[in-house]
Amino acid sequence: MDLSLNDEQQAFRDLARDFLDREAVPHRTQWDRDEQVDLAIIPKMAEIGFFGLTIPEEYGGLGGDYLTYVLGMEELGRADSALRGIVSVSNGLFGKSVLGFGTEEQKQEWLPRIAAGTALGCFGLTEPGTGSDAGNLTSRARRDGTDYVLNGQKLFITNGTWADVALVFARTSDDGARGVTAFLVPTDAPGFEAREIKGKLGLRGQATAELFLSDVRVPESARLGDEGQGFKIAMTTLDKGRVSVAAGCVGIVQGCLESSVSYAKERTQFGRPLAGFQLVQELISDMSVDADAARLLVWRCADLIDRGEPFGVAASKAKLFASEAAVRAANNAIQVYGGAGYVDEHPAEKYLRDARVMTLYEGTSQIQKLLIGRAETGIAAFV
Numbered sequence: 001m002d003l004s005l006n007d008e009q010q011a012f013r014d015l016a017r018d019f020l021d022r023e024a025v026p027h028r029t030q031w032d033r034d035e036q037v038d039l040a041i042i043p044k045m046a047e048i049g050f051f052g053l054t055i056p057e058e059y060g061g062l063g064g065d066y067l068t069y070v071l072g073m074e075e076l077g078r079a080d081s082a083l084r085g086i087v088s089v090s091n092g093l094f095g096k097s098v099l100g101f102g103t104e105e106q107k108q109e110w111l112p113r114i115a116a117g118t119a120l121g122c123f124g125l126t127e128p129g130t131g132s133d134a135g136n137l138t139s140r141a142r143r144d145g146t147d148y149v150l151n152g153q154k155l156f157i158t159n160g161t162w163a164d165v166a167l168v169f170a171r172t173s174d175d176g177a178r179g180v181t182a183f184l185v186p187t188d189a190p191g192f193e194a195r196e197i198k199g200k201l202g203l204r205g206q207a208t209a210e211l212f213l214s215d216v217r218v219p220e221s222a223r224l225g226d227e228g229q230g231f232k233i234a235m236t237t238l239d240k241g242r243v244s245v246a247a248g249c250v251g252i253v254q255g256c257l258e259s260s261v262s263y264a265k266e267r268t269q270f271g272r273p274l275a276g277f278q279l280v281q282e283l284i285s286d287m288s289v290d291a292d293a294a295r296l297l298v299w300r301c302a303d304l305i306d307r308g309e310p311f312g313v314a315a316s317k318a319k320l321f322a323s324e325a326a327v328r329a330a331n332n333a334i335q336v337y338g339g340a341g342y343v344d345e346h347p348a349e350k351y352l353r354d355a356r357v358m359t360l361y362e363g364t365s366q367i368q369k370l371l372i373g374r375a376e377t378g379i380a381a382f383v
């Protein structure tokens with residue numbers, strides 16, 4: 001595998017970093033305090049191409065390779081994970097599901113708007129009663145003539161209150177994971193309601209919502225894939241989503257490293273810069289190794305995806321390692337900053353609060369370990 005970036009990949013990474021350093025980094029603390037990013041950044045991010053990464057040019061996207069996508073996610077994670085989440089869910093979880101499983105009409109209807117950032121998508125899988133046990137979801141879709149009528153509740157849905165369209169997974173039969181079907185539900189459909197969840201530990205700038213579906217009627221043409229194919233669609237999409245989360249975590253580790261180095265060189269104690277103390281260098285060295293190791297695991301996934309090879313287990317490894325590394329690095333960054341790191345004037349505490357959910361969502365660390373263990377042994381352990 002060639003680890004050097006080509007000119008286009010390098011140019012996109014530079015463009016993304018430059019843009020985010022100007023448009024996001026100076027505002028992220030205030031957005032976090034406000035519990036909402038300034039939505040004016042969405043069209044600006046779309047102009048850079050964030051929402052069209054991996055969407056083919058024929059649907060208005062950049063049509064870039066997956067390595068370019070993960071470079072973008074890393075830069076977003078370094079700047080503000082709330083922004084990374086908005087993009088990863090709209091372009092990633094929603095867009096990739098439509099691209100992978102949609103009809104030509106569904107692709108034409110949604111992908112150009114997703115790529116342009118004029119529509120946001122969300123991914124309605126998790127429910128109050130089913131997080132890790134996604135195959136057991138209880139939302140229902142009942143056939144009524146040529147329509148489906150959806151009822152149920154979804155929880156922790158990123159973009160939920162901002163989205164124009166929700167990919168909703170609902171049960172069309174009682175056959176476990178095989179009874180789940182996916183639907184593209186416009187969020188202005190009668191009976192659809194989204195309520196924002198406030199008071200999160202991190203990712204405060206993004207809208208995380210609870211969705212309520214009460215007799216929401218959609219036509220058959222809103223069904224994504226076949227009846228009973230929903231769980232596979234969710235799992236296939238989450239495999240890629242986990243790469244995206246992992247890439248964002250690489251950005252968190254990188255951000256922790258850069259800010260810790262800079263603070264440790266500035267701040268003096270006992271008559272010398274913190275950076276001159278061996279125990280501080282140890283903290284920094286651990287971040288540096290974690291950044292490289294996590295990035296290599298993520299780039300391997302991108303390489304497998306770009307070559308059309310299976311990548312699910314590699315994605316679990318990348319997500320497991322990078323998310324745990326992000327928590328470690330952010331915790332160490334606070335240690336470098338000392339008391340100053342406990343206050344949001346410096347980025348370390350936000351990195352820690354944002355990192356914490358990375359070991360939970362899109363499959364907990366425990367679920368990743370089960371998937372890796374299952375692949376190594378060939379035995380599906382009892383979850």
Ligand code: COS
Nearest residue numbers: 131132133134135177232235236238239312361362363367
């Ligand atoms: N890609 C494609 N198909 C997949 C798949 C994948 N990654 N993983 C599972 N499937 C298919 C299986 O092949 C199986 O198909 P068949 O019924 O045709 O054999 C079906 O889906 C059921 O798979 P499995 O038996 O492995 O399902 P389990 O109920 O054992 O669930 C876990 C496996 C627990 C690993 C799965 O539910 C999971 O990943 N949970 C975490 C969900 C999650 O990430 N939630 C957070 C969402 S935040 S947006």
